[in-house]
Amino acid sequence: MTGLSLQDLRIALIAAAQTVIDSQDMLTKADQAIGDGDHGLGMARGFKAFRDVLEINSYPDVPAMLKAAGQAIMMTSGGASGVIFGTLFMGAAKPVTGTVLDGKGLAAALVSGLEAVRARGKANVGDKTMVDALAPAAGAALVASERTSVFAEVAYSAAAAAEAGLEATKAMVATTGKAKGLGERAIGFIDPGALTLSLFLRSFACAAAG
Numbered sequence: 001m002t003g004l005s006l007q008d009l010r011i012a013l014i015a016a017a018q019t020v021i022d023s024q025d026m027l028t029k030a031d032q033a034i035g036d037g038d039h040g041l042g043m044a045r046g047f048k049a050f051r052d053v054l055e056i057n058s059y060p061d062v063p064a065m066l067k068a069a070g071q072a073i074m075m076t077s078g079g080a081s082g083v084i085f086g087t088l089f090m091g092a093a094k095p096v097t098g099t100v101l102d103g104k105g106l107a108a109a110l111v112s113g114l115e116a117v118r119a120r121g122k123a124n125v126g127d128k129t130m131v132d133a134l135a136p137a138a139g140a141a142l143v144a145s146e147r148t149s150v151f152a153e154v155a156y157s158a159a160a161a162a163e164a165g166l167e168a169t170k171a172m173v174a175t176t177g178k179a180k181g182l183g184e185r186a187i188g189f190i191d192p193g194a195l196t197l198s199l200f201l202r203s204f205a206c207a208a209a210g
């Protein structure tokens with residue numbers, strides 16, 4: 001397997017969105033610990049809209065699909081994370097073309113999504129946000145895509161790096177967003193948005209592997 005067809009990409013994105021939706025309670029608890037507790041509801045709402053546009057509509061190519069999915073989150077989710085995750089998928093759409101997403105395309109999409117998120121939210125690595133999962137995921141995907149043309153390997157590399165990044169957010173003090181005021185009291189808790197991204201990427205990789 002060297003890449004996902006438009007139909008396989010659609011199925012994998014829907015499966016990943018469903019995982020986030022099914023994780024609503026876990027995400028709520030994560031945000032109750034260091035934020036205002038609305039992350040589960042916001043992400044469930046956003047990824048339901050994301051899933052629904054992919055189920056209902058058909059798209060001519062990969063970038064159109066990613067852009068529409070990102071817009072669906074942006075318009076429905078609310079909160080900081082709605083803008084951030086919407087921006088991620090809209091940014092991911094930019095460098096890719098055509099009707100097949102291969103490993104190099106996935107890596108380019110993640111790198112571009114990261115750039116868009118950073119331009120929008122201004123968070124750096126170490127600020128205890130989803131950037132702490134996304135940046136290593138994009139980096140790992142890039143490295144993996146140079147080593148292998150097996151799509152699932154690239155996707156699994158991204159997921160594993162996101163999970164390591166998620167784990168690393170435990171030790172971080174938040175310098176942005178709702179957890180900022182907590183200072184050192186945020187230490188020991190994972191970042192909710194980093195958890196959402198990790199769950200999404202793991203489920204996406206599993207679905208892509210078939």
Ligand code: ADP
Nearest residue numbers: 039042079080081121123129130177192193194
């Ligand atoms: P809110 O903070 O508005 O209540 P959510 O609870 O839905 O929104 O989402 C919080 C998550 O959004 C954080 O855990 C973090 O991962 C992400 N986030 C917040 N601000 C930024 C930012 N500037 N850049 C990247 N991610 C961010």
Ligand code: MG
Nearest residue numbers: 035036038039
């Ligand atoms: Mg919140």
Ligand code: MG
Nearest residue numbers: 036038079080
């Ligand atoms: Mg909020």
